[in-house]
Amino acid sequence: MKATLVGMGSVGRALVTLLAQRQRSGGHRPGTPEIRAVVDSRGARLARAGQPLDLEALVAAKAQGVPVHRAEAAGGLGVEAGGPEWSQRLIAESGTELLIEAGPTDLKRPATAMGHLRAAMASGMHVVCVNKAPLATAMPALLELAAYNRVGLRFSGCVGAGTPVLAMGEQLARGDRVRGISAVVNGTTNYILTQMRDAGQSFGEALAGAQQLGYAEADPSGDVDGWDTAMKMVILAAAVMGVKTTVGRSQVEGISKVTREAMAEAAARGKTIKLVGRAGEDGVSVGPAEVDRHGPLDVAGSINAVVFRCDTLGEVTLSGRGAGGPETATAILRDAEDLAKAAGADRGGR
Ligand SMILES: NC(=O)c1ccc[n+]([C@@H]2O[C@H](COP(=O)([O-])OP(=O)(O)OC[C@H]3O[C@@H](n4cnc5c(N)ncnc54)[C@H](OP(=O)(O)O)[C@@H]3O)[C@@H](O)[C@H]2O)c1
Numbered sequence: 001m002k003a004t005l006v007g008m009g010s011v012g013r014a015l016v017t018l019l020a021q022r023q024r025s026g027g028h029r030p031g032t033p034e035i036r037a038v039v040d041s042r043g044a045r046l047a048r049a050g051q052p053l054d055l056e057a058l059v060a061a062k063a064q065g066v067p068v069h070r071a072e073a074a075g076g077l078g079v080e081a082g083g084p085e086w087s088q089r090l091i092a093e094s095g096t097e098l099l100i101e102a103g104p105t106d107l108k109r110p111a112t113a114m115g116h117l118r119a120a121m122a123s124g125m126h127v128v129c130v131n132k133a134p135l136a137t138a139m140p141a142l143l144e145l146a147a148y149n150r151v152g153l154r155f156s157g158c159v160g161a162g163t164p165v166l167a168m169g170e171q172l173a174r175g176d177r178v179r180g181i182s183a184v185v186n187g188t189t190n191y192i193l194t195q196m197r198d199a200g201q202s203f204g205e206a207l208a209g210a211q212q213l214g215y216a217e218a219d220p221s222g223d224v225d226g227w228d229t230a231m232k233m234v235i236l237a238a239a240v241m242g243v244k245t246t247v248g249r250s251q252v253e254g255i256s257k258v259t260r261e262a263m264a265e266a267a268a269r270g271k272t273i274k275l276v277g278r279a280g281e282d283g284v285s286v287g288p289a290e291v292d293r294h295g296p297l298d299v300a301g302s303i304n305a306v307v308f309r310c311d312t313l314g315e316v317t318l319s320g321r322g323a324g325g326p327e328t329a330t331a332i333l334r335d336a337e338d339l340a341k342a343a344g345a346d347r348g349g350r
Contacts, residue, residue: 001126001340003033004094006087006116007102008040008062011130011157014325015102015332020055031340032333037094039103043069043080044090051075087112088119098339100332101129107227107247110137117142121149126343128335130157130328136231140244152339155239157331159185159232163320164334165306169240172308172316178240180309181279184291185232187302187323188216188223189255189275193288194300197263197272203256225254226286229277233286237279240308245283253287266290272298 005012019035022028036047038058045068047053054074061071069078079090091099099120103113110133117134120127127146129135135142135155146153159165172178184190188210195206207224210216222228230252237243255275266273271290274297278285291297296317299305304322307315321327 001031001033001098001336001343002036002096003098003100003336004037004039004091004096004120004125005035005100005102006039006091006113007104007131008038008058008068009102009104010325011102011328011332012038012040013059013062015100015329016055016059018326018329018333020059023055029337031337033098033100033336036096037090038068039087039090040068041081042067043078044087045069045071045074045076045078046094047076085115088115091116091125092119092123097125097343098336099125099127099129100336101127101131101134102328102332103131105132105222105228105231107133107136107222107231110134114138117153118145121145121151121153124149124151126152126339127154128157128332128339129153129155130332132158132228132231132235135238136234136247139234139238139246143238152342154335154339155235156335157328158235160304160306160318160320160322160331161324162327162330163304163318163322164331165304165318166236166239167334168316168318169236169306169308172310172313173240176313177311178308179281179311181233181236181240181277181306182297182309183229183233183236183277183304183306184274184297184299185277185304185306185322186223186229186275187304188220189226189229190299190303191215191301192224193255193258193263193273193275196258196260197267200260200264202260203258221254224256226252226275229275229286230284233277233279233284236306237284241279241281243279243281243283247284250284250286252285255288258288267293274298
């Protein structure tokens with residue numbers, strides 16, 4: 001499928017690198033997207049008819065801080081950002097069949113990414129989205145829009161990066177009923193809480209350490225206040241349990257009030273404190289909670305753990321790496337292959 005990629009950050013660059021490696025090794029697989037347009041915050045680069053973009057040159061340019069519209073070595077045509085909704089217009093007129101949205105997750109300003117998704121779907125393009133903000137703020141509307149325009153909308157990289165959390169939940173929900181989900185899905189808070197437990201640090205000390213090491217952003221509120229976890233739980237609840245909710249309707253508490261003393265008391269009882277997201281048939285909640293030490297939710301660092309509570313199967317747990325550009329890029333490829341397969345089946349007269 002011819003594709004437009006929005007975002008050339010750690011995920012976009014990892015995706016383009018994987019695709020370039022596949023091109024070079026001749027390892028083309030059916031459904032592998034062919035990137036014909038790339039968009040970053042300052043402009044876009046469009047392939048000329050019959051000529052592919054040089055993906056390695058694009059990555060090399062971005063690594064040197066060159067915006068895509070100035071990356072002449074990649075071939076194609078550079079277009080500088082300009083005018084309101086320029087990126088939406090570019091997507092709608094791209095002539096591609098698939099939008100890969102890997103722009104920044106900005107919960108306070110989801111409108112840009114939302115505009116990208118709407119423009120794509122209204123133009124009949126399928127969408128693979130790893131940007132959590134539009135999904136977590138307007139999942140029901142986006143699912144309706146995809147159905148109305150008869151296009152596919154996939155977002156498996158939003159939860160668990162490459163670990164197929166959504167796919168496993170959806171599988172479980174086919175033969176059984178998933179009643180609830182509990183999960184540890186945020187690496188930054190996991191690191192901070194582990195430091196508080198193992199090194200006896202206060203929340204402030206552990207946060208400062210995480211920022212120094214680059215594990216936490218300069219503005220860490222999206223992680224430590226629980227919003228990243230809430231977004232992921234909203235997406236999980238919708239995809240696995242059919243629960244139509246948004247982050248705005250969720251109960252969200254972060255970890256800033258967790259104390260060393262509470263951590264030590266929990267440890268004395270064989271427990272540890274984690275930032276736990278919960279999804280049930282009545283919605284989503286997020287907050288610090290005691291979990292069993294060495295139990296399924298006692299994961300470290302950027303490892304995510306998700307426990308699905310099913311009617312018949314009981315508890316089923318999946319854990320694996322929950323962050324990283326290359327990891328997330330594999331989810332994009334998986335989703336794109338699924339969409340291509342589904343589109344092929346439709347054309348086959350299903
Ligand atoms: N990294 C992970 O582990 C991970 C895991 C799962 C999901 N995700 C999600 O994947 C997305 C990308 O993550 P990332 O780590 O690659 O982010 P990132 O490094 O911050 O990169 C964001 C990219 O989006 C571009 N951008 C910013 N504003 C834009 C706009 N208005 N129009 C078009 N492009 C715009 C940026 O352009 P410039 O290059 O010009 O700045 C940059 O290339 C995020 O939504 C994130 O939440 C990431």
